Amino acid sequence: MIEALAYLLLLVAFVSTPSQAKLSILQPQPATGFNVSRVQSAGSCSYTVDITTSCSSTRYTRDQISISFGDVYGNQIYAPRLDDPSSRTFESCSTDTFEIYGPCAYQICYVYLYRTGPDGWKPESVKIYSHNSRAVSFYYNTFIPSDIWYGFNLCQNASSSHRQSAYGWFIYVLVGLLVSLLL
Numbered sequence: 001m002i003e004a005l006a007y008l009l010l011l012v013a014f015v016s017t018p019s020q021a022k023l024s025i026l027q028p029q030p031a032t033g034f035n036v037s038r039v040q041s042a043g044s045c046s047y048t049v050d051i052t053t054s055c056s057s058t059r060y061t062r063d064q065i066s067i068s069f070g071d072v073y074g075n076q077i078y079a080p081r082l083d084d085p086s087s088r089t090f091e092s093c094s095t096d097t098f099e100i101y102g103p104c105a106y107q108i109c110y111v112y113l114y115r116t117g118p119d120g121w122k123p124e125s126v127k128i129y130s131h132n133s134r135a136v137s138f139y140y141n142t143f144i145p146s147d148i149w150y151g152f153n154l155c156q157n158a159s160s161s162h163r164q165s166a167y168g169w170f171i172y173v174l175v176g177l178l179v180s181l182l183l
Contacts, residue, residue: 028140031112031149036068036078045104047077047130048097054124054141055093063117063146065090067100069108069128072155077102090121107133112151115144126151 049067065083070076079100083089089096108128115121123140138152 026152026154028138028142028151029153030145031151031153034068034112034149036076036149044101045130045132047100047102047128049079049100049129050095050097050125050127051082051090052095052124052127053090053092054122057090057092057122057143058119060085060088060091061117061119061121063090063115063119063121065121066114067098067111067126068114068149069105069111071105071107071133072109073106075103075105077105090123104132105130108136109155110151110153111138112149112153113140113144114147114149116147120144120146 047069049069051067061083062085063083064081066078066080067082068076068078077100079098082096082098088094108130111126111128113123113126120143122143125137125139125141127135127137129135140151144150
C-alpha cells in the first residue's frame with residue numbers, strides 16, 4: 001500500500017512538472033504595444049541577421065520588409081528597409097544575410113518583422129548573431145500580415161522558464177523526501 005502511494009506521488013510529480021517543450025511550439029504573433037520610436041541611437045554593435053525565405057513563399061517580393069529585435073533591458077535594434085528587389089532579396093528558397101548596426105544588447109529575446117506591399121512574403125526563420133550573446137533563432141514559417149509588426153517576444157519566458165525549472169526541481173525534491181519517509 002505504501003509503495004503504491006509512493007509511485008502515485010512520483011507519477012503526479014512528473015505529470016504536473018512544467019515542460020520546457022512549450023517553447024518549441026510557439027507561433028509568431030502580432031506585436032501589441034510595440035513601438036519602434038523607442039529605438040536608441042547610442043552604442044555601436046554589429047549584428048548579423050540571416051533570414052531564410054520559405055520555399056512556399058511567393059517566388060520574389062517587392063514588399064518593403066523591416067526588422068526590429070532586442071533584449072529584455074529595452075535595447076532595441078531597428079532596420080527600416082531590408083528589401084532590395086533589384087538584388088533579388090527574399091526570393092523563395094533563399095537565405096539573405098544582413099549586417100545591422102545598433103545599440104549593444106545582451107541576449108536577444110524578441111524579433112519582429114514588418115511587411116508592407118502587395119506581394120506577400122513567407123519567412124521560414126530568422127537567426128541573429130552578436131558578439132555579446134549567443135546566436136538565437138526564431139521560426140516563422142507563416143506569411144507575414146501586411147502593415148503590422150509580427151513575430152516573437154520571449155523576454156518574459158526567459159525569466160519565467162528559470163522559475164518553472166526551479167519549481168519542477170522543488171516538486172522532485174519534495175516527492176523524493178515523501179517517498180523516503182514512506183519507505
